Amino acid sequence: MAASKPLGRMVSHVILDLDGTLLNTDGIVNEIMKVVLVKYGKKWDKRRAQRIVGKTPMEAVTAIVEDYELPCKIEEFVSTITPMFDDQWCNIKPLPGANRLINHLRSNGVPMALASNSPKSNIEAKISYHHDWKESFSAIIGGDEVQNGKPSPEIFLEAAKRMKTDPSNCLVIEDSVEGLFVLTISGQVLRVAVPSLPKQAGLYSSADDVINSLLDLHPENWGLPPFEDWVEGTLPIEPWYIGGPVIKGFGRGSKVLGIPTANLSAENFSDVLSEHTSGVYFGWAGLSTRGIYKMVMSIGWNPYFDNTEKTIEPWLLHEFEDDFYGEELRLVIVGYIRPEANFPSLDSLIERIHKDGKIAEKALDLPMYAGYKDSQYLKSSLPQSNFHK
Numbered sequence: 001m002a003a004s005k006p007l008g009r010m011v012s013h014v015i016l017d018l019d020g021t022l023l024n025t026d027g028i029v030n031e032i033m034k035v036v037l038v039k040y041g042k043k044w045d046k047r048r049a050q051r052i053v054g055k056t057p058m059e060a061v062t063a064i065v066e067d068y069e070l071p072c073k074i075e076e077f078v079s080t081i082t083p084m085f086d087d088q089w090c091n092i093k094p095l096p097g098a099n100r101l102i103n104h105l106r107s108n109g110v111p112m113a114l115a116s117n118s119p120k121s122n123i124e125a126k127i128s129y130h131h132d133w134k135e136s137f138s139a140i141i142g143g144d145e146v147q148n149g150k151p152s153p154e155i156f157l158e159a160a161k162r163m164k165t166d167p168s169n170c171l172v173i174e175d176s177v178e179g180l181f182v183l184t185i186s187g188q189v190l191r192v193a194v195p196s197l198p199k200q201a202g203l204y205s206s207a208d209d210v211i212n213s214l215l216d217l218h219p220e221n222w223g224l225p226p227f228e229d230w231v232e233g234t235l236p237i238e239p240w241y242i243g244g245p246v247i248k249g250f251g252r253g254s255k256v257l258g259i260p261t262a263n264l265s266a267e268n269f270s271d272v273l274s275e276h277t278s279g280v281y282f283g284w285a286g287l288s289t290r291g292i293y294k295m296v297m298s299i300g301w302n303p304y305f306d307n308t309e310k311t312i313e314p315w316l317l318h319e320f321e322d323d324f325y326g327e328e329l330r331l332v333i334v335g336y337i338r339p340e341a342n343f344p345s346l347d348s349l350i351e352r353i354h355k356d357g358k359i360a361e362k363a364l365d366l367p368m369y370a371g372y373k374d375s376q377y378l379k380s381s382l383p384q385s386n387f388h389k
Helices: 025-038 046-052 057-067 075-089 097-105 121-126 154-162 175-188 251-255 266-277 346-363 367-374
Strands: 013-016 112-115 139-140 172-173 190-193 235-245 279-287 289-299 311-316 326-337
Touching: 013 154, 025 075, 025 266, 046 057, 057 075, 075 172, 097 112, 112 154, 112 266, 121 139, 139 154, 154 172, 235 266, 235 279, 235 367, 279 311, 279 346, 279 367, 289 326, 289 346, 326 346, 326 367
Parallel strands: 013 112, 013 172, 112 139, 172 190
Antiparallel strands: 235 326, 279 289, 279 326, 289 311
């Protein structure tokens, strides 16, 4: 990737939020709330989850009890869900780019602090399942160690104090609107927002920078050491594998864009969609009766068309003579190109999609990506010797 221009003053220390920034706690919250609310005859609505983002645990519980008009005391609800969460900390996965960022800052000697509204014991329990995380932080501050948690700036100021630096030397990376709002008022640190609320980037306008995910963070913008793992405009990622029958999408791939996509049902991949950030990815695709092909794909809400649901839309980089709806499609996703974005016109969107295709086409010839074409996951669904060269 080309070097980015600085966006603000240079910093030397980083303060990170935990839930929703480094760890994908949303998935655990959703699963537990689904189970618990059924006991009260209620149905968990993920769209209302934004009410608890950035809250202290007690504030979040209070909001849930009030929003769903639960016939129980807050203390009773806490006693019900606490052991359920304790049992699930080991299953919380890092968000895309979290391990990469922590390892990068640590290896370059950048002091880091972890600041979360959760009690410190909960923070330590969560990160204990992630190798070397605890040792990576110069300080870990829980909401129970300050008089006022977020949205008060106290926890961030305490983090700077424990790192023995001035707040003006710190970059805060935060996913909640509340955390950014108070930091804007305090005006003492620089703020990068990684929105945990889909399609709500406008709420984070007070941040010094808004990024789609940690994969899109450019530390050099703030005077920190740059990542050096981008290759030919692509970022290698830990491969992931998905597959299923090709379904009909919105009908705009071929008709509107002139780019036929082989859509997969989002309903079958809710866990995958919650684990992986929206954006443009690439890799290899195997069609059960045709062969293996290069592909580029988008995951997300397609801002230009303003989708209401997150979708998976692969584009196989090959000219096909006919449709293949219902055919088994398997994907091995090996790299990341860019975050999803809106475009001023349909022509500019089409131009960008074709550029993504060219980047993927070229990158997949590199040895680091080319080897995945021989993945047993792709081959196992194909008739013998049916491979596209």
